[in-house]
Amino acid sequence: MKIQRQNFFLPTLALFGALALLTYLGCTKKTADSLSSIRARGELVIGVFGDKPPFGYIDQAGRNVGFDVALARELGRALLGDEKKVKFVTLEAANRVAFLQANKVDIILANFTNTPERAQVVDFAEPYMRAALGVIVPNDSPLKTLADLKGHTLVVDKGTTAESYFVKNYPDIELLRFDQNTEAFQALKDRRGAALSHDNMLLFAWNNGNPGFRLIESNLGNADVIAPAVKKGNTELLQWTNEQIVRLRKEGFFRRAYESELRPHFGSSIKDPSTVLVEPST
């Protein structure tokens, strides 16, 4: 039997072109959900972390909990009158922007540090926390300062400020990049890297529950702030979120949430909450 030969190249190319176009249209479509359509839907969709205690994680009962999650529930109560009307979408650091752009979530509350690169693609609301980077090593490590890291492997999470900070400022340090926190810390435990860098608060919390490691840096990088983010151009939701953050600051919500969600994790590593919270005066 003779098989008819066909040229698959052009059809393949055309198919990819069509797919690219569809994706493009899908993403640029103006469906940035305004407040009224969220109310009509009866559900506020918020993107949070699932494996980054104390900010966003899953407890033993399978519920979303953490500092960011507490704030998310508060927003749900303010907008829809019921914190149960918040739908949580668990995401990773590297896909936070994509979830917003594709309209999969209304707001991101995932320990999202406000950086210039990110501010170009999403709109950040008023900040609610401060962040800097930390570096953690095993107790028996000879590394004492950041300078010692040269020529060693550093574990980071993809799409975090830790990754971009070291890519920009320390190109000599080799990075081992993971999608998820769980894997990154496991890799440090397995000694696949000499050190691990992440947001300092996250490291304080992790260090508190995992003896055998110490911080050699805890105040690295720009004095960044952490803020909720909405899709670029969704002004109505942005303004509403801003108002809520300002109100919650005044009402002392973040202080209370600090006591219930963060202090148990940080232990004695942070003495004064005002070092990590954005206070009403600012």
Next chain:
Amino acid sequence: MVFDLSFLTRHLPDFERALLLTVGLGVAAIVGSLVVGLLGNAFRNLPLPGARLAVRSYVELARNTPLLVQLFFLYFGLPSLGIHWSGLTCAILGLTFLGGSYMIESIRAGLDAVKKEQIEAGLSLGLSRFQLVRHVILPQALATALPGVAANCIFLLKETSIVGIIAVPDLMHLTLGLIGLYYKTYESLLLLTLAYLLMILPASWALARLERRLRYGRQFA
């Protein structure tokens, strides 16, 4: 939205590096899988009690567990047993473990398709066991098995896209990293698509050509 052309040229070298690594990984996995496929079938046909069951168990285990789980086991599970393999080693072993099982099944289909009369004819001509395998069974079996084997090869090339989860810097890992760092989603995805096409189209074409060559004798049969 503005399409950033300078981003493309700036990161082209990164993609070159990742493409080389991905191709290397894919080729290693394909070669490894073919070896496992051939050895597995040879072992399966040994007059040993349990040989068939052992191969069958391996095939079922490898085909019915996700590669993700296999890679996690190799990379995060084995260190607790004191075995520390690099990410790249784990990636090659994981892909070979999975690909080998698919190859065993594809090659077995080819072997099963060789007619009994062919083997009897060979034996009656006084061919040795080795000659029988080399000149009668394998040429026919491989020609029949080739479409399946070729599909497995393409499958393995594409399956490399998952090794990023154990921090092996392949094409997908690089692309997701760039998107996470600079948020140039379309530019990164375009380079990714081109890189995969550059890798898989020639492979696909070469395999199709090989298939036609091996099947040449059949059009008269």
